[in-house]
Amino acid sequence: MRRHGTSRTTLTWTALAAAAALTLGACGDGGTKEPQGPEGSTAAPRVQLPKLPGEKLEVAAVWTGPEQENFTKVLKEFEKRTGATVTFVPAQDPIVTFLGTKIAGGAPPDVALLPQVGALAAAVQNKWVQPLGPEAAAQLDANYSKGWRTLGAVGGTQYGVYYKAANKSLIWYNAKAFEAAGVKPPKTWKELITAADTLSASGTPAVSVAGADGWTLTDWFENIYLSQAGPEKYDQLAKHQIKWTDDSVKQALTTLGELFGRKDFLAGGQSGALATEFPKSVTQTFTGGDRPAAAMVFEGDFVAVNIAQTQAKVGEDALVFPFPAVGGKAPVVSGGDVAVALKPSKGAQALLTFLASPDAAEIHARQGGFVSPNKAVDPAAYPNAIQRDIAKALIAAGDDFRFDMSDQAPAAFGGTPGAGEWKALQDFLANPSDVAGTQAKLEADAAKAYGH
Known part of the structure; x- marks a missing residue:
């Protein structure tokens, strides 16, 4: 999956109690509801859709692999109910550029499905x-809280449906590797570093880092920054009201360097991490x-899709714990993809109705x-207790959330491969001792992208 979603969202501390359920207690499979009807749909459809015989639709998203395949099953059900034909169009990052090219070509x-707040604003x-x-x-209106509805609106007009979300403050771990090293899931950053030391000493590198995909590195930074600097500073940095040369950024990068700076902590060392794309970062952990x-890999609930490509079972071989607290409170970061119509057609609106x-x-x-x-989604639809608890934590947060800072940023800074924040953090992974140089590059790129 593509990162950020996913447009990531930062949930407030009230969600932490629910998120804590993701720890060791949420290991079982229990209570999975059996699918009913085609492609696992419910037997009695709850939304009525128009008949669209012969209509051809195209849907673009940055999803690939299993994520794309699973979404295709949703589109197949839409086809069955309406008679339309839907084609999935793989998009490239940044999606605004991809769509601009398509639109210019008529x-x-x-x-x-747009994975950034900035992308929605730009499209409008x-x-x-x-x-x-x-x-x-x-x-x-019937199925979403006010907060999620507001996220899909620009200037008071509703344009989008947040179809997909993600909890981005999770660390998944190989249960056998932890057991062999005698390591328990850490609750603080200090405990994480101690666990990493023990794991590496036992012969298993602690963390698989997907450094080839810069978006994963922004997630590492943002979880640390939110927990360490706090929500006020987080909001200020997200709006570029404080500079990336601020001391709070220095502290967060220095903290991240405690992990990235240890070659023995990383699968393949720094160079190996920079050559590792997200799917491999997961599969090689399990x-x-x-x-x-x-022994561990950091990323959202969507990691489960990639674990499914291995022999490991979520809830048994693959377990999860919340991102450890760096400051006083553990961070909770989430995100989402918003579906929008690019054509004024009956079919496009029908598909948005279905996705909502x-x-x-x-x-x-x-x-x-x-x-x-x-x-309105039945929790029993999720295939195991871990994913049910992740979903419940998201819903329990209600309207209390803020968007991830890289997704709030202009795409040139926060959402473009090989540029801006993605590239600066890849350079930092290659040389974690250069905190000042990383800050200077981040600030120069941010100032240019924000226009000041």
């Missing part, structure tokens, strides 16, 4: 997207029995590695 997709500013129709808006390439319904989300939820902000 061939925009009907619907796109460019007059690419259509407001939600009454049927889609009715589903949104293959090799009790001697995997690494629990029917679509439950089909996707049964596949694993997916969390919906739709509060």
Whole structure:
């Protein structure tokens, strides 16, 4: 999956109690609801869709691999109910550039899923997207909290449906590797570093870092920064009201360097991490029995999709704990992809209506590695207790959240491969001792992207 979603969201501390349920207690599989109807849909559809025989639609998103395959099952159900034909169009990062090219060529997709707040704002500013129709808006009003509805609006007009969310403050671990080293899930950053030392001394590198994908590095930084600097500073940095040369950024990078600076802590060392893409970072953590390439991997609930590509079982071989507290409170970061219509067609609005319904989300939820902000989704749709608890924590947060800072930033800084924050943090991973140089580069790139 692509990072940020996912447009990541930072949930406030009230969600922590729910998030804490993701620890050792949430290991079982119990209570999975059996699918009913085609592709695991419910037997009685809860949303009525128009008949669209012969209509052809295109849907663009940056999803690949299992994530794309699972979403295709949702689209297949839409086809069955409406008679339309839907084609998935793989998009590249940054998606605004991809869509701009399509629109300039006169061939925009009907619907796109945007993984950044900045992308939605840019699409509205460019007059690419259509407001939600009454049927889609009715589903949104019925199934989503005000906070999630607001996130899909620009200037008071509703444009988008947050179809997919993610809890981005999770560390997944190989149960056998932890057991072999005698390590327990850490609750603080200091305990994490101690555990990493013990794991590495036992012969298993502590962490698999997907350094080839810069978005994962922004997630590392943001979790540390939120916990260490606190929400006020976090909001200020997200808006570039304070500079990246601020002492709080120095502290966060120095803390991150405690992990990234230890070659023995990282699978393949710094150079190996920089050559590792996200899917491999997960699969190499859950293959090799009790001697995997690494004992832990950091990222969101969508990690479960990639674990499914191995022989490991979520809840048994693959367990999870919340991102450890660096400061007084552990961070809770989430995100989401917002679906928007790029064409004023009946089919595009019908698909948005479907994506705003629990029917679509439950089909996707049964596949694993997916969390919906739709509060009408039956928790039993999630395939195991771990994913159910992740979903419950998201819903329990209600309207108390703020968006991830890199997703609030202009795409040139916070969402472009090989540029801005992604590239600066990759350079930092290569040389974690250069905190001042990293700060200077981050500030120069941010000032240029924000226009000041």
